[in-house]
Amino acid sequence: MSSTVIPPQPGQPESGLITAPPGLAGVAVTDTSIGEVRGLEGFYHYRQYSAVELAEQRTVEDVWHLLFEGELPTADQRAEFMALVVPLRQLPPEVRAALPAIARSSSSPLDGLRTALSLAGSAQHLRPLWDLEEPTRRLDALRICAQVPTLLTALHRLAHGEQPVEPRDDLPYAANYLYMLTGEEPDPMRARAIERYLVSTIDHGFNASTFTARVIASTGADVAACVVGAIGALSGPLHGGAPSRALESLDAIGTPDRIEPWVRARIEAGDRIMGFGHPVYRTEDPRSRMLRATAEEFGGDLVEFAVEVEACVLALLAELKPGRDLHTNVEFYAGVVMELCGLPREMFTPTFASSRVIGWCAHVLEQARERKIIRPGARYAGPPPPRPLPPLA
Known part of the structure; x- marks a missing residue:
């Protein structure tokens, strides 16, 4: 659909607005080096690599490194990256203490995640992206990505009368997720199957939740705020359900x-x-x-x-x-x-979120570098102004 330039209107200071199609379909809102979806080809990629080939051959940690650092890790880089992110799985004491109440008052783990993650951001004193240098932004994003699986599995278990399972330092991302969810170390076949799913859903173009995260990031808000907004978008049945x-x-x-x-x-x-x-x-x-x-x-x-x-x-x-x-x-x-793989159905969409948070945060970091707020216009379509105010009754 071609764009239409709205001519200047009397009494309307803003002019020259471009009317986009509903849902912004077919509109490119920015440039990104994270990936893209080629719908006509049936192909999508992360950076320069096929996302499906990555899901078939690589780990969550490898793709996480790719999206944050721009390259797949070497063996030494992988070990260094694991040593950095594994300790970040632990939750702040204030969040641990609040999780039982959050689980009792939430209709689903995804709903509870919004509250818990907002608290986690406050408890860890995450500062606005606008005020931070790149290394600190990256560390905040890594921390949020590492904590989301811990939060989701804990909320699920608490809602079912079970105690949370502590993350294990010796297990990689996907196996650790299943372990925290069930309390049992998964067999390799199930862990690998879930890992393929997680890798395949880490990012997928400018979908509603990713765009939401970038809009919030453009305001300079902290990483937790960006991800909480993205979770709200994901909770809609037309997106993640x-x-x-x-x-x-x-x-x-x-x-x-x-x-x-x-x-x-x-x-x-x-x-x-x-x-x-x-x-x-x-x-x-x-x-x-x-x-x-x-x-x-x-x-x-x-x-x-x-x-x-x-x-x-x-x-x-x-x-x-x-x-x-x-x-x-x-x-x-x-x-x-x-x-x-034995996942409860109520955890299907939360599992989606546990990997997509990596893509959200990669986009948040990219958007923060632009340092410009996303502020589109809207064409007014109501009764023509100005009208005299009616007399007071």
Whole structure:
């Protein structure tokens, strides 16, 4: 859609505003060296590397280093990076003491995370980005990224009457996350499957939560404030809530003989089929391909059923909505993989947040270097001003 320049209006000092399409679709709001999504190609990347190849071959820590430092680490750099971030997993005493009350009063771990992370930022005296040099900003961002998994798993366990599990210094990011969640060291297959999911979701273009984090960062606010705002955006069902909903669709279908009538009825009624369609991709979501392969490594009835449902949905979408380019997205097989790895469904979106915080913080650091507030205009569309005030009743 082409932009439209609004001509100057009488009595209106601001002029020459450009009207963007709804949702800013197709609008580039800044330059970034962190990555991009090429929706027509079905490809996305972190820095100069394919994000899917990174998920298949590298660890969370490697990609974290890539986004923060601009390069994949050598063996020595990896060890140095681990030595830096592992101690940052620990929570301040003030936050530990408040977590039981936060867990009791929150409807979900993601809701509780907003409160807990805001407290963590205050307890650690995080200062506005505007007032900090780059090394201090980076350390604040590393600390927040390291603490989010500790907060999420503690809130989940407390909500279920269990004590939090302390992070282990000898476990890498993904295995430590599962350990803090369940209290048991995960087997390598499950830890690696979750790691692939975490790496594949660390960043994904200028989505709503990432853009929110950058807007807040542009004001010079502290890192915790930026991430709390991003979590608020992620909590919306149109953004981060689909993995469990896609799995609920499989539950509702139930058996293979119900697949075709259930799917057809939903499509004909105009309902959205969770796990299909994407605002950017016009091909199959590359994350979906990778996670389907991961699920198939486990095998079993759930995976076979999901593959059968996927094939039916795609066939019926092609029949009933021709030309719409609706394909499987990341949420469909993400739910299957997390279910196979034993994650509770209420932790699906929080698990997404536990990795996306790394991408948010990389964008926060990049935005802070620009030192310019994001302040778009808006075209007024109400009754024409000025009007005389009505008399007092």
